[in-house]
Amino acid sequence: MSASGRLVAVLCLDGVVAFDVAAACQVFAPAAGAAAGHYDVRVCGARRTTAAAHGLTIGTSAGLEVLEAADLIVVAGTEPIDPPVSPRVRRALRAAAARGARVASICTGAFVLARCGLLDGRTATTHWRHAPALAARYPEVQVRPDVLYVDEGDVLTSAGLAAGLDLCLHLVRTDLGAEVANAAARETVVAPHRSGGQAQFIALPVPEPSPVGVGATRQWLLEHLEQDFSVDDMAAHALMSRRSFTRHFRVETGMSPAAWVMDQRLDRARRLLETTDASLDAIARRCGFAHAASLRARFTAGVGVAPTVYRATFGERRR
DNA sequence: ATAATAGTCCGCCAGG
DNA sequence: GGCCTGGCGGACTATT
Numbered sequence: 001m002s003a004s005g006r007l008v009a010v011l012c013l014d015g016v017v018a019f020d021v022a023a024a025c026q027v028f029a030p031a032a033g034a035a036a037g038h039y040d041v042r043v044c045g046a047r048r049t050t051a052a053a054h055g056l057t058i059g060t061s062a063g064l065e066v067l068e069a070a071d072l073i074v075v076a077g078t079e080p081i082d083p084p085v086s087p088r089v090r091r092a093l094r095a096a097a098a099r100g101a102r103v104a105s106i107c108t109g110a111f112v113l114a115r116c117g118l119l120d121g122r123t124a125t126t127h128w129r130h131a132p133a134l135a136a137r138y139p140e141v142q143v144r145p146d147v148l149y150v151d152e153g154d155v156l157t158s159a160g161l162a163a164g165l166d167l168c169l170h171l172v173r174t175d176l177g178a179e180v181a182n183a184a185a186r187e188t189v190v191a192p193h194r195s196g197g198q199a200q201f202i203a204l205p206v207p208e209p210s211p212v213g214v215g216a217t218r219q220w221l222l223e224h225l226e227q228d229f230s231v232d233d234m235a236a237h238a239l240m241s242r243r244s245f246t247r248h249f250r251v252e253t254g255m256s257p258a259a260w261v262m263d264q265r266l267d268r269a270r271r272l273l274e275t276t277d278a279s280l281d282a283i284a285r286r287c288g289f290a291h292a293a294s295l296r297a298r299f300t301a302g303v304g305v306a307p308t309v310y311r312a313t314f315g316e317r318r319r
Numbered sequence: 320a321t322a323a324t325a326g327t328c329c330g331c332c333a334g335g
Numbered sequence: 336g337g338c339c340t341g342g343c344g345g346a347c348t349a350t351t
Binding site: 230231242243246247250256257258259 | 328
Binding site: 243 | 339340341342343350
């Protein structure tokens, strides 16, 4: 519950994928930077060192006992997939979820959660290559092979490798707000915000505007977010028919045009709520909403809390 | 709050 | 045949 010093345990089983461990550390553990000091990260395992995939060895900084106290447990993926899970780990993960701590998996770490029964009746994702295996072995799990990550509140899963970074940034965003998350993303040199629903297969994974395809149009949209657009307006800018435009847009971004624009509007609203004292109405207009009422509705639906609550939580209270 | 309206998404298919 | 475009229309969603 404390605002700082959340205890994060990164769990390394045999065959752990080093990239996944590093991704979590990179986002949560920096000693300097925006997120510094907010998390207390321990890489934990059953032994001092854990044999990782690809012949690497990972030295752990804690034993399994941290699982019992952690506020957030990140289960890194393993190769081969679906490793045996000791009763101790199983108990610890279940207990953590039961006491309200969050349990997150990266890549094939979802198999570990599934094995512990934490995904039963839930929606989850994993690396696309292993999604069929996850669904086949654990029929209780609703597998979504087509998203970057799934946030079920206390249990979160993410797709392959880089999507783990997206999930970690999503957690920072939830805990500390968009400004801190964006700063952490900047340090990691990844896209600041890729929403969980984004497709795993996208031609241009990083939403940096590119001059090819519909990238130029996305750039243009970002520069004029305060305006109102129909899909026809966007297609006209891209010199395409509406049908071709929406088709290309989905291939490149994994989202429909309207959904993408809404994501961008909400992102901007979050930032303005955090960093300015502007009125809701002014923010609404600067983000392309007709009025405060529509911002409020879409914000609450998309972010999960009302704008004023968000500002009270994450806004800079500087004198 | 409800129904009417407008806008969006996407499978389908013909044509270049 | 493979590939891309863009019109059509129906299901769906948001807005008023």
